[in-house]
Amino acid sequence: MDDFHVDIVNAERSLFSGDATLVVAPLRDGEAGFLPGHSPLLAALKAGALRVQDASGDEQAFYVSGGFIEVQPHHITVLADVGERAADIDEALAARAVEEAARRAEEQAGKTDYAHAQAELAQASARLAVVRRYHPQIPHRAPGRIR
Structure with missing residues (x-):
């Protein structure tokens, strides 16, 4: 599989829901990148840039203040304490x-x-x-x- 589904939400709304080929997240222990097929992981986020390369190859960036990321082989869910699109x-x-x-x-x-x-x-x-x-x-x- 060349992509996986990604959902990024904050307490108020969904920031992103779609297919992606790469997610780079600011984990408490350092930045980590996730590709389709990654082994399951649950990790805490720190404040920083969360980046998503969507299925078309375009990059979208988000600010997250913290929260959690759940990685499954075909799906990533980001629950951000505070999150917003860099463009906003x-x-x-x-x-x-x-x-x-x-x-x-x-x-x-x-x-x-x-x-x-x-x-x-x-x-x-x-x-x-x-x-x-x-x-x-x-x-x-x-x-x-x-x-």
Whole structure:
């Protein structure tokens, strides 16, 4: 089989449902790629870019803040805590969110909420990195197909 079915959902809606030839996911232990026929796996996601090469060879990118990925030989399901298409992310708003999260983290240094502020900063930074690398309106940063 040359492809498999992929479903990517967040708490609000389905982000993608279709056939794909490759999925690259940001796992807690590092980035991993999955091809059709992969052995079963259940893994936790970290904030970052989730990429799907669809059956036509086009790449679609998504931001996920965390969640889980279930891999079966002919089907992948991604349950994202927060997820959105890279094409739907406003870069200016994402950059502002990073600045605000950095300010909050600095204000919380040495306090009990510091770890929470650091986690917010990490998620905001990952979201900004996804839009900067994969947003289709930024052609000088848009990658080619996944190889």
